Amino acid sequence: MENKLKIYNTLSRKKELFQPINPPHVGMYVCGPTVYGDAHLGHARPGITFDIVFRYLRHLGYKVRYVRNITDVGHLVNDADAGEDKIQKKARLEQLEPMEVVKFYTDRYHENMQQLNTLPPSIEPTASGHIIEQIELVKKILKNGYAYESDGSLYFDVEKYNKDYKYGKLSGRRIEELMQNTRELAGQEEKHNAFDFALWKKADPKHIMHWPSPWSEGYPGWHLECSAMGAKYLGETFDIHGGGMDLLFPHHESEIAQANAATGHDPVKYWMHNNMITINGQKMGKSLNNFITLNEFFSGKHKALDQAYNPMTIRFFILQAHYRSTLDFSTDAMKAAEKGMHKLFDAFYLLDELKPSEKSSVDIKAIEAKCYDAMNDDFNTPMVIAHLFDLAHILNQVDSGTESLTKADIEETKAFFSTFLFDLLGLKDEKEKDDSELIDYLMKTILGIRQEAKTKKDYATSDLIRDELAKMNIQIKDTKEGAKWSFK
Amino acid sequence: MENKLKIYNTLSRKKELFQPINPPHVGMYVCGPTVYGDAHLGHARPGITFDIVFRYLRHLGYKVRYVRNITDVGHLVNDADAGEDKIQKKARLEQLEPMEVVKFYTDRYHENMQQLNTLPPSIEPTASGHIIEQIELVKKILKNGYAYESDGSLYFDVEKYNKDYKYGKLSGRRIEELMQNTRELAGQEEKHNAFDFALWKKADPKHIMHWPSPWSEGYPGWHLECSAMGAKYLGETFDIHGGGMDLLFPHHESEIAQANAATGHDPVKYWMHNNMITINGQKMGKSLNNFITLNEFFSGKHKALDQAYNPMTIRFFILQAHYRSTLDFSTDAMKAAEKGMHKLFDAFYLLDELKPSEKSSVDIKAIEAKCYDAMNDDFNTPMVIAHLFDLAHILNQVDSGTESLTKADIEETKAFFSTFLFDLLGLKDEKEKDDSELIDYLMKTILGIRQEAKTKKDYATSDLIRDELAKMNIQIKDTKEGAKWSFK
Numbered sequence: 001m002e003n004k005l006k007i008y009n010t011l012s013r014k015k016e017l018f019q020p021i022n023p024p025h026v027g028m029y030v031c032g033p034t035v036y037g038d039a040h041l042g043h044a045r046p047g048i049t050f051d052i053v054f055r056y057l058r059h060l061g062y063k064v065r066y067v068r069n070i071t072d073v074g075h076l077v078n079d080a081d082a083g084e085d086k087i088q089k090k091a092r093l094e095q096l097e098p099m100e101v102v103k104f105y106t107d108r109y110h111e112n113m114q115q116l117n118t119l120p121p122s123i124e125p126t127a128s129g130h131i132i133e134q135i136e137l138v139k140k141i142l143k144n145g146y147a148y149e150s151d152g153s154l155y156f157d158v159e160k161y162n163k164d165y166k167y168g169k170l171s172g173r174r175i176e177e178l179m180q181n182t183r184e185l186a187g188q189e190e191k192h193n194a195f196d197f198a199l200w201k202k203a204d205p206k207h208i209m210h211w212p213s214p215w216s217e218g219y220p221g222w223h224l225e226c227s228a229m230g231a232k233y234l235g236e237t238f239d240i241h242g243g244g245m246d247l248l249f250p251h252h253e254s255e256i257a258q259a260n261a262a263t264g265h266d267p268v269k270y271w272m273h274n275n276m277i278t279i280n281g282q283k284m285g286k287s288l289n290n291f292i293t294l295n296e297f298f299s300g301k302h303k304a305l306d307q308a309y310n311p312m313t314i315r316f317f318i319l320q321a322h323y324r325s326t327l328d329f330s331t332d333a334m335k336a337a338e339k340g341m342h343k344l345f346d347a348f349y350l351l352d353e354l355k356p357s358e359k360s361s362v363d364i365k366a367i368e369a370k371c372y373d374a375m376n377d378d379f380n381t382p383m384v385i386a387h388l389f390d391l392a393h394i395l396n397q398v399d400s401g402t403e404s405l406t407k408a409d410i411e412e413t414k415a416f417f418s419t420f421l422f423d424l425l426g427l428k429d430e431k432e433k434d435d436s437e438l439i440d441y442l443m444k445t446i447l448g449i450r451q452e453a454k455t456k457k458d459y460a461t462s463d464l465i466r467d468e469l470a471k472m473n474i475q476i477k478d479t480k481e482g483a484k485w486s487f488k
Numbered sequence: 489m490e491n492k493l494k495i496y497n498t499l500s501r502k503k504e505l506f507q508p509i510n511p512p513h514v515g516m517y518v519c520g521p522t523v524y525g526d527a528h529l530g531h532a533r534p535g536i537t538f539d540i541v542f543r544y545l546r547h548l549g550y551k552v553r554y555v556r557n558i559t560d561v562g563h564l565v566n567d568a569d570a571g572e573d574k575i576q577k578k579a580r581l582e583q584l585e586p587m588e589v590v591k592f593y594t595d596r597y598h599e600n601m602q603q604l605n606t607l608p609p610s611i612e613p614t615a616s617g618h619i620i621e622q623i624e625l626v627k628k629i630l631k632n633g634y635a636y637e638s639d640g641s642l643y644f645d646v647e648k649y650n651k652d653y654k655y656g657k658l659s660g661r662r663i664e665e666l667m668q669n670t671r672e673l674a675g676q677e678e679k680h681n682a683f684d685f686a687l688w689k690k691a692d693p694k695h696i697m698h699w700p701s702p703w704s705e706g707y708p709g710w711h712l713e714c715s716a717m718g719a720k721y722l723g724e725t726f727d728i729h730g731g732g733m734d735l736l737f738p739h740h741e742s743e744i745a746q747a748n749a750a751t752g753h754d755p756v757k758y759w760m761h762n763n764m765i766t767i768n769g770q771k772m773g774k775s776l777n778n779f780i781t782l783n784e785f786f787s788g789k790h791k792a793l794d795q796a797y798n799p800m801t802i803r804f805f806i807l808q809a810h811y812r813s814t815l816d817f818s819t820d821a822m823k824a825a826e827k828g829m830h831k832l833f834d835a836f837y838l839l840d841e842l843k844p845s846e847k848s849s850v851d852i853k854a855i856e857a858k859c860y861d862a863m864n865d866d867f868n869t870p871m872v873i874a875h876l877f878d879l880a881h882i883l884n885q886v887d888s889g890t891e892s893l894t895k896a897d898i899e900e901t902k903a904f905f906s907t908f909l910f911d912l913l914g915l916k917d918e919k920e921k922d923d924s925e926l927i928d929y930l931m932k933t934i935l936g937i938r939q940e941a942k943t944k945k946d947y948a949t950s951d952l953i954r955d956e957l958a959k960m961n962i963q964i965k966d967t968k969e970g971a972k973w974s975f976k
Binding site: 065097099100102103107110120121122123124125126128129130131132136211212233349438439441442443445446448449452461464465468469471472477486 | 553585587588590591595598608609610611612613614616617618619620624699700721837841926927929930931933934936937940949952953956957959960974
């Protein structure tokens, strides 16, 4: 495979040529959802961003193992590590077993991701399913001296770690600043420093999700699961780790610290972070209560929405911004995305109707090359889309006769346009979605014509219509309220 | 809720009145699939059988927690416990990580179960996700003296257990017979008796799925996962345990032994077993290589099939036999099921067209009561279907005027017919499935009429058609090959 792909590495803060550790294999780990509620627009972005990475790497010929976890335990409510487990809180409210909540929202998350046409990851491990691996990791960190026990709980010793390794290499935060900015919080007495993070927490008696460990009946700290599962399925050092920018600190910084403390080396070669989606400039999220769930988008049932939006419109809307840029949501932007996407589909279908010329007035290969250049430039999908809009414009000019394409160039265009539109950007034309509504309308039209024919005593036409419909097992009954149709 | 439901309990070998342990809560555990290949018709039967149980118990007002596990590890290839892990074997063949195979086939299983319109279980725990719970269970059994260690592996001591508890209470097998019928097998030297079963197996160096334990780096025995996960999510004693008859021995018998050995009492009040699906009298299964996968049924791509079968046809085919009877597959039986199901749908739709009479000549409430009686008689779905066929016949007679129903009785019929057909039997009318084909045909019909009108110079009609279609964003282009349509 040609090696032109550059990826922006958060670790080095620059674009680097992508050189996997064990080509043609690529290992990619992406932080997945915490399944205690419905996925919102903010969840769609990493889902789609890393779907593009997955699709493009496979397109380039790499054999990609894509691991995306399900956080079903251990994600604490507040950053001080003292809060209740989020899932457990919801479960207690609903009087359900936590795993019942997990199953419910995992299924809905899968459905949403399928609606957005993201490919399923290769492995989808759960935090609760890897408690042993997390305990083993804690043991290593403890053995190497970078953790301490405090009343049955284990904490990562950030200060000690910082002496041997540079803490903060990903986020750029310096431990000296953290020391100045932290203050003692209630319930944090167990920690040596406020910025130390939990590796294992002893469960209080009310805590219903807990497992035995050498230290206490408890549960793993949130940062642990990704370190343990990444290493298990992709090895101690793997190629790409992705996630939302909001996970950069403390989550990903802690993953790096945990890996170094356990193995003595960094876990990941390329760190990738997608930026946030904002609403009126504000981050969208559960805590701000300004989020719109994907199901609300698809149904249009939310006060901020004026209509239902097709999942593909959301996908296109997200792809129209570079994944490292913020993206501000508005219904106007959604409508523009919907219109733009259909412009591309129409241009693609137009290819079937173009009349070939003897000569081409346009350099199709140059446009194709530009699209690849854009993808190779850190997955620049808005640039790809801009080139495809140019292409759409050209195809319309060919249709109206002001530009020309040979048969071979039309075929070439069809092939690469299809590759980018459907395979790489992962779009689907879902116009046929409201089929039943359309069928009702078409039947109404046909029955109207039939009525008209009967009124004119044109029985040849009305009988013809009845016979044609019968071939599709459709029967017509004339009632007082007019003709009605049904399947036989 | 009325308490008339009787369930055949494999343990007592008779129908018993269903009395849950903690009403209105019901705990039900069903053995789920081993995810190393596509689900076949044999997997559809427990899926549908216990979906009916789930639906009916909920209909009766019970709050049901339905747990169905995913066996993703530890299911040994041969009964002698010496074989390779099935999943691992496949993974090594395909050069994949076992969990990659697991993810692939779990997704496909979910899709198939959704196509069959089975409701998702409340919790779907995986064996690999509950290694700790399985180790804890082994510890209890060991502590109580019913297990022994042998070179890092642990075995259940059936002979010792039989002295304190009656071994074989579910299957009726006596340990004396087992002793006579067993012979020493290669690789079984570690066991005291050939019928002892593994609780924990030390992994050989090639074994890639293994976890640390107090005894060895290894993996749990197959029977352990259901005991551990059933107890975790439903309690040490719960109401219903279901599965295929082929799991009765040794799997379920071993579950009972493990639970008694660990807790001193039986784990389950009602044991339910669905019978097998045969092809020409032979059991359908992977080992016999005579299975047809569900995807093959849905696509029709299998040498034994003459057409594609709708998932609902398969569901109806399965429901036409009582779950405890064997069911022999043939394409004739499938076609009969397809026809029968549509007869019921047609009768249901006919309800909208019936003319109400002053008096009813039929006792609708008696038919409804018969349907409930059949369900209460150990989920006798074929009997329910027979009553619904009688009802369909009556509704056709009402339509032709030889029987009569009042408006109130028509409404009553609509309500309970809908309850049984859609909510309890879980059928869906999927005639609308091939929508795009139908739309194409309707458009062809409309464009044919338009062409006819134009030929006759009836431009009023042809313009009307164009305008009506424009309202649905359909545009017509007249080309040399005739009129073509597309969405705007």
